[in-house]
Amino acid sequence: MKSGTIQSVRGMNDILPDDAQLWEYFDDTVRAWLHAYGYRPLRTPILERTELFVRSIGAATDIVEKEMYTFVDQLNQESLTLRPEGTASCVRAAVEHGLLHGGPQRLCYWGPMFRHERPQKGRYRQFHQVGVEALGYPGPDIDAEHVLMCDRLWRKLALDGISLELNTLGSAEARARYRERLIRFLERHQDALDEDSRRRLHTNPLRVLDSKHAQTQQLIREAPQMSDDLDEASLRHFEALQASLQAAGVAYRINPRLVRGLDYYNATVCEWTTDRLGAQGTVCAGGRYDALVEQIGGKPTPACGFAMGVERLLALLHSEPRYAPQRVPDAYLVHHGELADRFAQGAAERLRDADLAVLVHCGGGSFKSQMRRADASGARFAIIIGDDEAKAGTVSVKPLRESGEQVRVSLAEAVELIRKSATEQA
Numbered sequence: 001m002k003s004g005t006i007q008s009v010r011g012m013n014d015i016l017p018d019d020a021q022l023w024e025y026f027d028d029t030v031r032a033w034l035h036a037y038g039y040r041p042l043r044t045p046i047l048e049r050t051e052l053f054v055r056s057i058g059a060a061t062d063i064v065e066k067e068m069y070t071f072v073d074q075l076n077q078e079s080l081t082l083r084p085e086g087t088a089s090c091v092r093a094a095v096e097h098g099l100l101h102g103g104p105q106r107l108c109y110w111g112p113m114f115r116h117e118r119p120q121k122g123r124y125r126q127f128h129q130v131g132v133e134a135l136g137y138p139g140p141d142i143d144a145e146h147v148l149m150c151d152r153l154w155r156k157l158a159l160d161g162i163s164l165e166l167n168t169l170g171s172a173e174a175r176a177r178y179r180e181r182l183i184r185f186l187e188r189h190q191d192a193l194d195e196d197s198r199r200r201l202h203t204n205p206l207r208v209l210d211s212k213h214a215q216t217q218q219l220i221r222e223a224p225q226m227s228d229d230l231d232e233a234s235l236r237h238f239e240a241l242q243a244s245l246q247a248a249g250v251a252y253r254i255n256p257r258l259v260r261g262l263d264y265y266n267a268t269v270c271e272w273t274t275d276r277l278g279a280q281g282t283v284c285a286g287g288r289y290d291a292l293v294e295q296i297g298g299k300p301t302p303a304c305g306f307a308m309g310v311e312r313l314l315a316l317l318h319s320e321p322r323y324a325p326q327r328v329p330d331a332y333l334v335h336h337g338e339l340a341d342r343f344a345q346g347a348a349e350r351l352r353d354a355d356l357a358v359l360v361h362c363g364g365g366s367f368k369s370q371m372r373r374a375d376a377s378g379a380r381f382a383i384i385i386g387d388d389e390a391k392a393g394t395v396s397v398k399p400l401r402e403s404g405e406q407v408r409v410s411l412a413e414a415v416e417l418i419r420k421s422a423t424e425q426a
Helices: 017-036 050-057 062-067 087-096 140-156 172-187 195-200 205-210 214-220 232-248 292-296 310-318 338-353 367-376 387-392 411-425
Strands: 047-049 070-073 078-082 105-114 126-135 163-168 266-273 282-288 303-309 331-335 358-360 381-385 394-399 407-410
Touching: 017 105, 017 140, 017 310, 047 050, 047 087, 050 062, 050 078, 050 087, 050 292, 087 105, 087 126, 087 292, 087 303, 126 140, 126 310, 140 163, 140 232, 140 266, 140 282, 140 303, 163 232, 172 205, 195 205, 205 214, 232 266, 266 303, 282 310, 303 310, 331 338, 331 367, 338 358, 338 381, 338 387, 338 411, 367 381, 381 387, 381 411, 387 394, 394 411, 407 411
Parallel strands: 331 358, 331 381
Antiparallel strands: 047 078, 070 078, 105 126, 126 303, 163 266, 266 282, 282 303, 381 394, 394 407
8 A cells, every 4th residue: 555545434335337237227216116016215314223223133132232333422432433323313393393194104125234244255344235124014015015025126127036935923922932942042051152252152142053163053053943833823823924925926934943043033034045146145135123113213103114225236236247237328428629518518418308318428539539439438339520510510320239320410400319329229
């Protein structure tokens, strides 16, 4: 590194123009997909009071204990945190602004989240999520809608090899019964637990089921099953969800060890995973969180949602040669000469009035050097203006991606020519 050169913060990455085109393609696809299901966008601040995440995510979770970017605001001595996930902020906003007074809400958000983790491929300290939250819906039909939504998005993005895992955590009472049985089992086998699992044994024992440590995984195969403690209502809810997915032809696998890492989940939990991203194989996850609205200060309200990791999905898209067409201008405007230079910008604005994307050459240079730039831009046409064209109020249009003669036409005729070519190409 050169002396005095400032680099980005580790784990917080720049999105350069070539990659940003893929992000825009993804964003456009996601916006249309969310609109098709009636989800309305909500934008929340990236900074929240720390208490929000401690209360909602859980004080004994990895996120709160080890991963949050938390600091004291020197102006008012208030503890603030960069949001590590979006659900708590979304629910906080819905409660604070009385959104639920108008009935159930279908909400969505996207943007950066922050966790202080060891950076690696697919896991960054600033990462981006798209989230969907349905507040006020108690039935399994909304759970099924969320699964069907994701299944449709993978098809729209032409992504293969993404698998669905489901589980149910039951009610708070059922989970409390299971928690006690699990603790008793784990206490008898503490020597076989990894260090993190021993630390969680009494504070967050369900997370032991999600351990990636080989010896702990072997032990939890013998652990009590949560299904033995499930209440009848949770079982009926889960069976109705499965019936809906079977009727829709969505494949899934029941994973009785799936618990998710945030304390607010209950009943249905789900994960969409792929084997093409190594250790960071979860691309989307969520479930029900029926107690969270009340926990944050609202009235008891059933709720369900999910969030997907944008970087991980884009990594899958990057591996697909068909992922998205590059955005290129319709035309590159080449100009040379005193009159031509004055005419060029006005002509470009007229063409843009017709919804054409026009890249105007800047910086001077001969016609030959400008034409090289026009070809390198990827534009389908070069619009050429010399002093003769400027005097006559015309332009010359030359195809760059297909055979055809250069023609001299009016601006209106240039618009029609370029549009006709685009229609024929489509």
